[in-house]
Amino acid sequence: MSGAPSFPVNCVAQHMETTAEYDLECISVSKKFGTVQAVDDVSLTIPKGSFFSILGPSGCGKTTLMRMIAGFEHPNSGDIRIKGKSVVNTPPNKRNVKMVFQHLALFPMMNVFENIAYGLRCGGVPASEIETRVKDVLERIALPDVANREIHQLSGGQKQRIAIARCMVLKPDVLLLDEPLGALDLKLREAMKIELKLLQHQFETTFLYITHDQSEALVMSDNVAVMNSGKFEQIGTPQNLYHDPATAFVAGFVGDTNRWAGKATSSNGSVIKLETDTGRQVSGAARGTGKISQGDKVTAFVRPEHITAEKLDKKSRAQTAAAKNVISGTVESLLFNGANSRVLVRDQSGDLVEAEVVLTGGSQDMKPGDDVTLNWAAQQTMCFVT
Amino acid sequence: MAQRKNPAILFGYRLYVLAFFIFLAAPLLAAGLFAFNDSLFPTLPWRGFTLNWFFNDTEPQLGMFHDRRLLRGLYYSSIIAIMVSVLSVFVGTCNAFLFVRGNFPAKNFFYILMVIPLVIPGVILGISILVLASSMANSVENAFDIDLGMLRPGIFLVVLGQFSFITTITSLVITARLKKFDETMEEAAFNLGASRIRVLRTVTLPFLFPAMFAAGIVSFLVSFENFNTTLFLVGSEAPLTITMYDRMVKVGSTPVLNAVSFFLMVGSALLALLSIVAQRDKSGT
Amino acid sequence: MQKDIRRLSLILLFTPFALWIVLLIILPHIGMVILSLREKVAPRVYEYGLANYIDFINEPIYWNTLLRTGMMSLLVTTLALLIGFPIAYYIAKIAGNRTRGALFLLCLIPLWVSDLIRAFGWILLLRETGVVSSTLVWAGIINQPIEFLYNDVTVVVGLVYTVILFMIVPLVSTLDGMDNSMIEAGYNLGGNGPTVLRRIIIPYAMPGIVAGCIVVFMLTAGSYLTPILLGGKNSSWFTEQIYDQFITRYNWESGAAFGFLLLAFTSIVVWLGLKLSGQTLSTTVAKS
Numbered sequence: 041m042s043g044a045p046s047f048p049v050n051c052v053a054q055h056m057e058t059t060a061e062y063d064l065e066c067i068s069v070s071k072k073f074g075t076v077q078a079v080d081d082v083s084l085t086i087p088k089g090s091f092f093s094i095l096g097p098s099g100c101g102k103t104t105l106m107r108m109i110a111g112f113e114h115p116n117s118g119d120i121r122i123k124g125k126s127v128v129n130t131p132p133n134k135r136n137v138k139m140v141f142q143h144l145a146l147f148p149m150m151n152v153f154e155n156i157a158y159g160l161r162c163g164g165v166p167a168s169e170i171e172t173r174v175k176d177v178l179e180r181i182a183l184p185d186v187a188n189r190e191i192h193q194l195s196g197g198q199k200q201r202i203a204i205a206r207c208m209v210l211k212p213d214v215l216l217l218d219e220p221l222g223a224l225d226l227k228l229r230e231a232m233k234i235e236l237k238l239l240q241h242q243f244e245t246t247f248l249y250i251t252h253d254q255s256e257a258l259v260m261s262d263n264v265a266v267m268n269s270g271k272f273e274q275i276g277t278p279q280n281l282y283h284d285p286a287t288a289f290v291a292g293f294v295g296d297t298n299r300w301a302g303k304a305t306s307s308n309g310s311v312i313k314l315e316t317d318t319g320r321q322v323s324g325a326a327r328g329t330g331k332i333s334q335g336d337k338v339t340a341f342v343r344p345e346h347i348t349a350e351k352l353d354k355k356s357r358a359q360t361a362a363a364k365n366v367i368s369g370t371v372e373s374l375l376f377n378g379a380n381s382r383v384l385v386r387d388q389s390g391d392l393v394e395a396e397v398v399l400t401g402g403s404q405d406m407k408p409g410d411d412v413t414l415n416w417a418a419q420q421t422m423c424f425v426t
Numbered sequence: 427m428a429q430r431k432n433p434a435i436l437f438g439y440r441l442y443v444l445a446f447f448i449f450l451a452a453p454l455l456a457a458g459l460f461a462f463n464d465s466l467f468p469t470l471p472w473r474g475f476t477l478n479w480f481f482n483d484t485e486p487q488l489g490m491f492h493d494r495r496l497l498r499g500l501y502y503s504s505i506i507a508i509m510v511s512v513l514s515v516f517v518g519t520c521n522a523f524l525f526v527r528g529n530f531p532a533k534n535f536f537y538i539l540m541v542i543p544l545v546i547p548g549v550i551l552g553i554s555i556l557v558l559a560s561s562m563a564n565s566v567e568n569a570f571d572i573d574l575g576m577l578r579p580g581i582f583l584v585v586l587g588q589f590s591f592i593t594t595i596t597s598l599v600i601t602a603r604l605k606k607f608d609e610t611m612e613e614a615a616f617n618l619g620a621s622r623i624r625v626l627r628t629v630t631l632p633f634l635f636p637a638m639f640a641a642g643i644v645s646f647l648v649s650f651e652n653f654n655t656t657l658f659l660v661g662s663e664a665p666l667t668i669t670m671y672d673r674m675v676k677v678g679s680t681p682v683l684n685a686v687s688f689f690l691m692v693g694s695a696l697l698a699l700l701s702i703v704a705q706r707d708k709s710g711t
Numbered sequence: 712m713q714k715d716i717r718r719l720s721l722i723l724l725f726t727p728f729a730l731w732i733v734l735l736i737i738l739p740h741i742g743m744v745i746l747s748l749r750e751k752v753a754p755r756v757y758e759y760g761l762a763n764y765i766d767f768i769n770e771p772i773y774w775n776t777l778l779r780t781g782m783m784s785l786l787v788t789t790l791a792l793l794i795g796f797p798i799a800y801y802i803a804k805i806a807g808n809r810t811r812g813a814l815f816l817l818c819l820i821p822l823w824v825s826d827l828i829r830a831f832g833w834i835l836l837l838r839e840t841g842v843v844s845s846t847l848v849w850a851g852i853i854n855q856p857i858e859f860l861y862n863d864v865t866v867v868v869g870l871v872y873t874v875i876l877f878m879i880v881p882l883v884s885t886l887d888g889m890d891n892s893m894i895e896a897g898y899n900l901g902g903n904g905p906t907v908l909r910r911i912i913i914p915y916a917m918p919g920i921v922a923g924c925i926v927v928f929m930l931t932a933g934s935y936l937t938p939i940l941l942g943g944k945n946s947s948w949f950t951e952q953i954y955d956q957f958i959t960r961y962n963w964e965s966g967a968a969f970g971f972l973l974l975a976f977t978s979i980v981v982w983l984g985l986k987l988s989g990q991t992l993s994t995t996v997a998k999s
Contacts, residue, residue: 110613110617111616111617112613112616131616132613132616132617133616133617133618133619133620133621134619137617138617138618139613139614139617141610141613141614142610143608143610145608145610145611145613145614146614147611147614147615147629148633149629149632149633158615158618158620158628159618159619159620162618162619162620162621162624163619206618207617207618210618210619439797439801439805442797443797443798443801443814446794446798447814447817449872450817450818450821450872450876452832452836453829453831453832453833453835453836453872454821454824454828454829454832455832456832456833456835456836456842457828457829457831457832457835460835467840468835469835469840469841469842469845470842470845470846471845516727517727517728517731520724520727520728521724521727521728523724524721524724524725524728528721528724528725529721530721530725534993536728536732537993538992538993539732539736540728540732541992541993542736542992543735543736544926545925545926545929545981546736546929546933546974547929547932547933547950547973547974547977548933549933549935549950549953549954549970549973550743550933550970550973550974551739553743553953553957553966553967553970554739554740554742554743554967554970555735555739556957557739557742557743557746557963557967558738558739558742558743561742561746586735589731589735590731590735590736593731644823647823648823650823650825651823651824651825651826651827651828653825653826653827653935653936654933654934654935654936654950657935657954658957658958667825667827670827671827671936674827674831674940679831679834679835683831684831684835687828687831687832690824690825690828691821691824691828694820694823694824695820695821698819698820698822698823699816699820702816702819
């Protein structure tokens with residue numbers, strides 16, 4: 041840190057509070073707009089210095105939750121604590137939670153320096169200290185020479201970093217980021233993902249990041265909460281969410297999957313057999329908390345990378361274990377994308393199945409019209425009761 | 427360009443546009459240029475260049491800057507225009523916040539009420555305000571024996587009369603700008619620790635300022651050139667347009683009127699330019 | 712507490728608006744209507760009734776003047792639209808980037824020149840000793856100076872001139888907001904010039920056209936200087952009658968009635984125009 045002893049009071053409070061290892065806690069927070077339950081009994085705790093994301097489709101309530109943490113909305117019930125202290129009755133301009141807005145909301149009538157100094161001025165920091173702190177934060181974001189530029193002279197990525205610097209100069213307890221990468225083009229977005237992660241490490245501040253883009257959440261976060269219809273579906277590490285989704289929603293929302301609706305024809309606890317609505321027999325494994333019994337309606341998910349596609353003429357390979365699902369079909373089209381290439385196969389029941397393939401460019405590659413078999417392990421069929 | 431016109435049609439079109447701009451400029455040039463003709467009448471032939479109609483201090487070529495009545499008219503016009511601008515920009519700004527931020531029943535109805543003064547003929551605004559003010563003054567006089575001079579025709583009524591419809595113009599200009607304001611900018615300022623007043627002073631008003639300035643200039647110009655409403659409300663302090671009209675009807679056209687016209691056209695053109703420059707968004711968004 | 716602040720600021724903002732609209736628009740108009748229903752029967756003795764309106768109906772000069780004012784105003788509005796639309800279209804869509812700004816400036820700058828100066832300019836051009844007449848004599852085209860003033864054609868030309876910029880400026884802004892690719896798509900899908908104009912450009916510009924027409928019509932019907940100065944004493948413009956009743960005859964009651972009739976008449980025309988074009992006041996004038 042810059043060494044300026046800025047908020048001594050906070051430091052004392054930090055040592056005295058017992059729950060201070062959490063920078064941010066939400067306890068059973070709910071918010072209703074008219075008859076719409078935007079946020080429904082949501083709880084979360086974010087440990088100090090971590091990168092936490094809330095991932096969900098638009099309209100799931102994630103923005104409302106963030107606005108409650110920033111203080112722009114008042115929860116109907118529940119408590120929000122920052123460094124262990126309840127802030128529910130603190131007005132937004134008194135909370136030490138800073139926010140990077142979706143469209144950044146940099147002030148166009150001020151230059152970069154004035155934008156960054158704005159919060160310091162509001163806090164009554166003396167002019168000489170403002171000077172050094174703005175300079176310091178500009179160096180940290182690797183833009184030491186832009187202090188006198190106007191906002192409209194900056195590139196998209198520079199604006200992004202200035203918006204973060206404008207918050208970080210105030211040394212917030214938590215930095216909120218509301219889909220700040222949404223307005224950038226694809227290339228820059230990819231670069232900014234990495235940059236954001238590095239900035240977070242450098243400032244050692246807790247970041248709470250909101251997005252509907254699963255790749256942003258998966259790449260950057262230590263922990264991700266998947267939100268749907270005002271509720272958290274699952275909180276966990278990115279790997280956790282991907283490989284072990286707790287609900288059908290998480291399985292469908294995080295990562296690409298094939299998805300079938302069907303009915304369980306037999307069940308022995310973990311391994312089940314099901315018949316899809318189109319009449320295909322598939323064996324799979326129950327995931328999540330709900331137990332699957334015979335006759336239950338089931339949704340099954342299989343990730344494309346777990347499905348192996350083989351040309352029919354390669355008779356050599358044996359169809360091994362009984363646990364494996366094997367279906368045959370015809371290649372409808374190839375989706376070439378380098379190492380992540382996929383093949384779309386129309387199976388005999390008329391479903392389209394997406395599977396990963398290796399396309400080397402040689403003559404052995406699959407072509408549309410080829411007859412193929414698809415096979416995958418029962419463990420990889422993630423089944424949820426619907 | 428999407429047009430696939432043949433060159434002859436395009437040429438004809440250009441000629442038409444040129445003809446229009448000549449039509450637009452001709453009377454203004456006639457009104458302005460005769461100010462420099464060294465003659466007692468604003469007619470051809472051209473008798474040589476002179477600035478007498480601006481600066482000469484003796485009859486018969488008494489210049490506008492030595493003509494007492496014209497100068498007084500200019501003075502009253504300026505006073506009225508400044509008061510009208512200040513008032514109408516203030517109320518226009520309030521209206522902009524009211525209609526962009528406020529939430530109240532029958533908002534659409536009130537919005538239309540706000541626009542209506544712009545389409546009421548100026549003559550009617552003039553007489554209706556005259557009628558109300560006079561009847562109020564009369565009742566006060568009959569009941570309390572006090573003469574409320576300010577409700578009789580005079581500067582105060584002229585200001586009210588012009589204010590009554592110019593406020594619609596300022597409201598529309600400032601509302602349009604406030605609608606473009608990204609409200610998250612205010613939230614960002616709150617979030618950075620600013621108080622409500624400070625947000626207004628440092629973020630919202632600076633954003634609105636170009637529109638307020640432009641609206642002020644437009645009010646000034648509209649007030650300065652207004653005739654129809656003013657005609658019924660004017661007292662002994664006649665503003666410039668009334669003085670000029672008087673002169674035109676009683677004395678006939680004299681080149682000093684051309685001098686005033688020239689002065690007014692140059693002045694209003696400069697102010698109009700200034701308001702356009704002020705409204706140009708420098709952020710380019 | 713947050714709610715109280717909100718309510719308080721709403722009231723504070725509403726007060727100037729209410730004072731303005733009630734004191735300067737609504738009450739004066741009510742006062743005018745009440746006055747128009749009053750008739751002087753003896754000094755300081757008044758009776759309420761429709762006498763002023765009956766006078767208006769019984770005197771053909773009055774309602775002829777009102778009808779004539781309305782018809783001429785409609786003519787002026789139509790001419791302003793027909794002349795102005797191509798100009799606006801040229802500025803917004805055909806002129807190159809730099810000329811566009813310059814031409815638009817040329818329209819904006821004289822927008823606020825007083826009617827008085829415009830009419831004065833026309834007088835200097837068109838009167839018997841004016842520029843046009845003396846140039847024609849000098850060129851030998853005519854041998855006697857001609858008086859171009861004091862006829863209806865001159866009044867219409869002068870009125871079109873006075874109001875046309877109020878048509879062009881809103882039209883330019885509307886057309887400017889129109890995406891060029893819309894016109895291109897129109898041609899691309901097989902339209903020709905007239906169909907693209909009729910099916911794409913005009914419907915798109917309709918709010919601007921209607922806004923321009925309303926403002927121009929009201930300005931023309933309510934104008935005073937141009938008809939008087941260019942048409943002379945017998946130009947028969949209705950605002951002249953109002954002025955006459957108010958100032959010359961000092962018959963305020965009848966003047967108020969005339970004022971109300973002018974307002975009602977023009978409002979009905981505007982209302983009909985809005986109905987026919989399927990627009991509303993808030994989609995047109997309020998937008999500009």
